Amino acid sequence: MKKITLFFVALLCTSLAGAKVILPQLFQSGMVIQRGKPVPVWGKADAGETVTIAFNKKEYTAIADAEGKWRIDLPKMKAGGPYTMTIGELTIDNILVGDVWLLSGQSNIDVHIERVYPQYTEEIDNDENTQIRLFRVQNDTDTHGVRDDIRPTSINWKTLNKKNAWPFSAVGYFLGKRMFEKNKVPQGIIVNSWGGTPIEAWISKDSLEKDYPMLVKRVQFFQSDDYVKEQMQANMQAERQWQKMLQDSDPGILYNWTATQYDDSSWQAINQNNWGWRGTGTIWLRQHVNIDKMHAGKPARLLLGTLFDRDVTYLNGQQIGQTGYQYPPRRYDIPEGLLREGDNVITIRFINKYGVVHFLPEKPYLIAFGDDRCSQNPMPKDVIPLSDMWKMQVGAEMPNCPSGDVSLQNIPTTLYNAVLYPLAPYALSGVVWYQGESNTGDPAPYADYLKKLMGSWRSCWQDQQMPFVIVQLANYDGRQQTAFPRPMIPQLMPVNSGWAQLREAQRLVARSDSRAELAVINDLGESVDIHPLRKKEVAERISLCFDRLLYNNKVKLAPEVIASEVNDGKIFLTLDQPIQSGRLYTFEVAGDDGKFMNADATAEGNRVIISSPLASHHSPRIIRYAWKDNPIAANVRSLKGLPMSSFEITINN
Numbered sequence: 001m002k003k004i005t006l007f008f009v010a011l012l013c014t015s016l017a018g019a020k021v022i023l024p025q026l027f028q029s030g031m032v033i034q035r036g037k038p039v040p041v042w043g044k045a046d047a048g049e050t051v052t053i054a055f056n057k058k059e060y061t062a063i064a065d066a067e068g069k070w071r072i073d074l075p076k077m078k079a080g081g082p083y084t085m086t087i088g089e090l091t092i093d094n095i096l097v098g099d100v101w102l103l104s105g106q107s108n109i110d111v112h113i114e115r116v117y118p119q120y121t122e123e124i125d126n127d128e129n130t131q132i133r134l135f136r137v138q139n140d141t142d143t144h145g146v147r148d149d150i151r152p153t154s155i156n157w158k159t160l161n162k163k164n165a166w167p168f169s170a171v172g173y174f175l176g177k178r179m180f181e182k183n184k185v186p187q188g189i190i191v192n193s194w195g196g197t198p199i200e201a202w203i204s205k206d207s208l209e210k211d212y213p214m215l216v217k218r219v220q221f222f223q224s225d226d227y228v229k230e231q232m233q234a235n236m237q238a239e240r241q242w243q244k245m246l247q248d249s250d251p252g253i254l255y256n257w258t259a260t261q262y263d264d265s266s267w268q269a270i271n272q273n274n275w276g277w278r279g280t281g282t283i284w285l286r287q288h289v290n291i292d293k294m295h296a297g298k299p300a301r302l303l304l305g306t307l308f309d310r311d312v313t314y315l316n317g318q319q320i321g322q323t324g325y326q327y328p329p330r331r332y333d334i335p336e337g338l339l340r341e342g343d344n345v346i347t348i349r350f351i352n353k354y355g356v357v358h359f360l361p362e363k364p365y366l367i368a369f370g371d372d373r374c375s376q377n378p379m380p381k382d383v384i385p386l387s388d389m390w391k392m393q394v395g396a397e398m399p400n401c402p403s404g405d406v407s408l409q410n411i412p413t414t415l416y417n418a419v420l421y422p423l424a425p426y427a428l429s430g431v432v433w434y435q436g437e438s439n440t441g442d443p444a445p446y447a448d449y450l451k452k453l454m455g456s457w458r459s460c461w462q463d464q465q466m467p468f469v470i471v472q473l474a475n476y477d478g479r480q481q482t483a484f485p486r487p488m489i490p491q492l493m494p495v496n497s498g499w500a501q502l503r504e505a506q507r508l509v510a511r512s513d514s515r516a517e518l519a520v521i522n523d524l525g526e527s528v529d530i531h532p533l534r535k536k537e538v539a540e541r542i543s544l545c546f547d548r549l550l551y552n553n554k555v556k557l558a559p560e561v562i563a564s565e566v567n568d569g570k571i572f573l574t575l576d577q578p579i580q581s582g583r584l585y586t587f588e589v590a591g592d593d594g595k596f597m598n599a600d601a602t603a604e605g606n607r608v609i610i611s612s613p614l615a616s617h618h619s620p621r622i623i624r625y626a627w628k629d630n631p632i633a634a635n636v637r638s639l640k641g642l643p644m645s646s647f648e649i650t651i652n653n
Helices: 004-021 113-119 123-126 170-183 213-221 225-249 414-423 446-461 499-514 537-553
Strands: 032-034 039-045 052-053 056-062 069-072 078-085 091-103 128-136 156-161 187-191 268-271 281-291 302-305 308-314 319-323 333-334 341-351 355-357 365-369 382-385 389-397 431-434 470-471 515-517 561-567 571-574 582-590 596-604 607-611 622-625 647-649
Touching: 004 069, 004 113, 032 187, 032 431, 039 052, 039 078, 056 069, 091 128, 091 170, 113 123, 113 170, 113 537, 156 308, 170 187, 170 537, 187 414, 225 389, 281 537, 302 308, 319 333, 382 647, 431 446, 431 537, 446 596, 446 607, 470 499, 470 537, 499 515, 537 622, 561 647, 582 607
Parallel strands: 032 091, 091 187, 091 431, 128 187, 431 470, 470 515
Antiparallel strands: 039 069, 052 056, 052 078, 078 091, 128 156, 268 389, 281 341, 281 389, 302 333, 302 365, 308 319, 308 341, 365 382, 561 571, 571 607, 582 596, 582 622, 596 607, 622 647
16 A cells, blocks of 8 residues: 555656646657757746756756746757757657758648558668658647647657658658758658648638638637537438448348359449449449469459549458548558459449549559569559459449538638647748648639738748748649640640649749749649659659758749740740750730630740730730640750749730
8 A cells, every 4th residue: 555655646746747847749859950040949837937948068947927838949059969858857858950841731741651652662661761750740620719739649750761651741751851861961840731621721810800801700600619519429420320321221231242153244334434423322343353373362462543432342252441532542452362263353332422433544453463563663563454344233322411511620720720820939941831722613812822821820930031832733634534645735725724823823922922932743743633642753843942942042943934025926935044945835825805825836945935826916915834724735844854834924015
């Protein structure tokens, strides 16, 4: 009994001692702090308490204010470490001094290494660097106001290796590596993103309420915690009931449509390239695959491209994988011994709640064998392609699942309040903003939103010189499924593209801000995949922008138009650098009537020469380039291969 009492007394003393100083979640062992700038360290303590920091053989003190808040700014330091910091009774060790980057936005910044691994298998398998640390902000929302701190996270200053990076941002992973190679100093990567979120969710209330009062009123609607809780509970109950009804009524479950011996001869034959099913419920597909003796029994990987929407996939009656939504590539491992010589059956159970069930073209559909079966760059050497033909049968047809939208992460200010504001004033080297897909439906206010976001973040950090790299939207259009061969590239008719309008907003904001740069990636997308996989190349474009912003302003980025004139019926655009010569595509010209027409163009040195298609009685007034959701034909490139941004400019006559 005496030992138990002593134990609880000791535990109580430890708790009391630890309660004197509370640090934000960012301050943990293994952290990276910014070189070359004052480093704020802050937290909470008892009101009036003196807080002492011991770091690098020096001590610093502060007194907690009436609310218990305190802050100490450590002086500028050179890169180095590891160091140990003590703050009262707390100790933080393995601290490095180097560069810290904040990456934020929606899902493309958060696409994990796991997703892109087949593109870079050898590099990821063999990479480890204790000088690069990874921190992932835990998703959270707040409709009431700003918070003091973020939630605890599982990725808290982990060193860079395959295991730690697997669930981490691929862009962040490759950016940390690139900046370490460039500067040879420790790198801290903070990723703070949420898929599908609009820019409004990341902007402060103060920045929005004057010009966009209805956005702020929308937040107020969700400030009733009782309403939000009750609606979420109702949604969960509706989902459980819908799933139970589906499971109980699906004949594919009742009659075991996954079995190899099941007779599917009466099912409808469909071709995956021109098939879709609009309905709510389940649809079942089966394909027979013949496996020869050499491949029978071997472990393999089934690639099913990308599917809409949810699938559960079986091989010879055994479930080998499932994916809960449309975006992830389907890569399902086949265990040793499951494939047999002769007939094998792949069965897909689609579960659909909205839209049209379909396969995405331009993706791999095959069974891969061998040690390189996880690679897709290059593709595995030993593969058995799947057929485009499937047998199809409708399973359970269901009514729509009732629900009320309480996606708080999409409400204005909620992410700024919960996961952005609490990070300040942690010292940073720069910010990456990679977002916009969720705002393409209404791109008109995006430029103003982006200015407000950058302004509110800089105010939050009290640093009006905070560098921003804006990652422009990649090329994407799920409707355009054919990549045209070059040089026979058709001139598609001009369209008023929402994606191009948003890219233009990003371009204009970057151009108007001396502490911002634009990373142009309109050649790194995939026409049918909103989450393109070439994230290493995206990170390299971002790093070039930071090179120019922070280290060498002579670095050349994407070509830009610096002057325009009309002469002898031709339009001459002068660029800031030479470009690759030859015929150019996707230029359009409009006159006073605003109607755009395709125009022929060629490159010579640092000029683009455009033959105006307008009749002689019209003067060219506006010129556009790459003004499409998916400008796959756009080919203006710097001598180093960087693509030019899409644009719309008025011509100087």
